[in-house]
Amino acid sequence: MAEANTSSRTRSRRSNAQNRGKSGSRGPRKTPEKPRQAAPKAADKPATETAEKSAFDPIVFSRDEDLKAYREMLLIRRFEEKAGQLYGMGLIGGFCHLYIGQEAVVVGVQFALKQGDQVTTTYRDHGHMLATGMEPRGVMAELTGRRGGYSKGKGGSMHMFSREKNFYGGHGIVGASVPLGTGLAFANQYRDNGAISVTYFGDGAANQGQVYESFNMAKLWDLPVVYVIENNQYGMGTSVARASATTELCKRGQSFDIPGHQVDGMDVRAVKAAADFAAEHARSGKGPIILEMLTYRYRGHSMSDPAKYRSKEEVQKMRTEHDAIEQVKQRLLGEHKLSEDEVKEIDKEVRAIVNDAAEFAQNDPEPDPSELWTDIYVEA
Template sequence: MATAARKSGGAASKSAKGTTRRTTRNTPSLSKDEEFQAYRDMLLIRRFEEKSGQMYGMGLIGGFCHLYIGQEAVVVGMQMASKDGDQVITGYRDHGHMLATGMDPKGVLAELTGRKGGYSKGKGGSMHMFSKEKHFYGGHGIVGAQVPLGTGIAFASRYRGEDSVCLTYFGDGAANQGQVYESFNMAALWKLPVVYVIENNRYAMGTSVSRAAAQTDFSRRGLSFNIPGEQVDGMDIRAVKEAGERAIEHARSGEGPFILEMLTYRYRGHSMSDPAKYRTKDEVTRMREEQDPIEQVRRRLLGEWEVPEKDLKEVDSEIRKIVNEAADFATNDPEPDPSELWTDILH
């Protein structure tokens, strides 16, 4: 499998000519508390997305809905590597990023169902949520549009003399957009504090990377701008956190942007309307059984850390309660008043 074969264990470092090369690294380890927190955070995203898919099927969520199931280790690992004040911006597969930054599941799910208690007052839906308090800047429906916006956020941080880094997420499909490379050029020229996180889940909307990209090693996409890059096993929370720490430190120290290609996999279709017939069921099953990010942590907790299974069952029960309460709120909260059609409009 491509995702299995291209594990991180390899870091890219900058040479004299600004190219990247591979160096061997041992898989890092996490403490027991870190593993436990990672398990809880990823499980919250998984259960939330499962509930979102269920509610979409019931007609309670309309419009577009893109689930993050399978990719949880990417955003959770990066949040473990970041610090308070660092910003996050992403595309439309964004529920996991919201939850990882600490946004309230009730407000996120209420936005999905179009209720006034949602983060955008029920007017934005799945793809358009923001939280200034949590430094989360969307949720963007236009493919690749978040990349220049994230670059601009990093520019603002540098201009104001702040010590923050903007984590700018986008997918393998968006990586072919022209505005991405304009952003790379400016970020490198001005040494902006931005980490570009390419979530390569192998299929973009439904076309495999090998059929859509001439250069399938996305960590090398910044070489002509002297931006170092690294491929990371995005299914292993340990590898993500370790690579994230290096990339964020690089950007925060004034060295400019860094590219992390997260080799990950989504279990569901591109969106809820996608039957995903471009891949086999055996492929999805194999990924679930062999590389599931949550199951990897669960096995380590039960084995290496000797955590009683009842403790993990208690976590699962707690998470299910949180998600069910969010679903109840998102179902019963009133819809926004029609007068809201005329608020928050630039004219």
């Protein structure tokens, strides 16, 4: 993992985190330990600027890796756009939280995982499911509440699971997925199966008490868990700075001796590099680790978002200057020398997959009324 080009501030933080609790070298400290003088807090800066910090240098992606990243991120974006459209048509009900803007996080992390590693997250979960390889048809049909959905139409947007793909939900209560993901890691350690658990949550959940209860046990027992905080700058309509006493969420493990790193979550290569490092950390028995992904959601919190809490300019700036998919597209067209037509061909394929999923999700029948009474208990 190269360290060039990272700011010395982030590097010193990372080194400290990595070396904490070990004998020997400590990372360089740039900040002397004297009383701080009204240094500008990260929180005081516009959210858009913080996303430029990265503890991990983007690694170089091969042509194939960029192609795969492009394809997968684009699938999530097109899928979510279609979901938004179906919601507008009244075909999807209830809550629907779109992942548009954050695609690089799940795609980059998934690149670092091995067969058997588990993933769990809160309710902005469609991207995670597609990234783990779950079928777009099954996900979309769950959104429309049809029998072909992953939960037979009984879970909806926030509650989907796939044992086959090791996706353990999809949980509707902010913060609740953190003990659950920690429990999956506990099971891995109990069985000594070499798998790790990737537990995603947002900046909003990062203030929940059960997150810290989990951190404590995870470090106490050195459980193989990677906590990925998707800091998209807003918990619903409340910015991180307005909700959190400390805004560098990667440091939230400090009192438990859990190392944490801040990552440019808009750059899939930086995400992959960080996830590689974190997965290795957890898998090698060093215990939990935190990755704070600085990311951004372009759409509202859910479909009924008033969009009053941030400016259109802020959103537009992220879209035009930091978009994760556009970055990869430029590499494909530039260094990987794909033609515009070749890229368009991928777009077309992705669109076809999404249209097929939407088609299926609209035509698949609703669950049989008898399903009301099934799956409450497993037959003993």
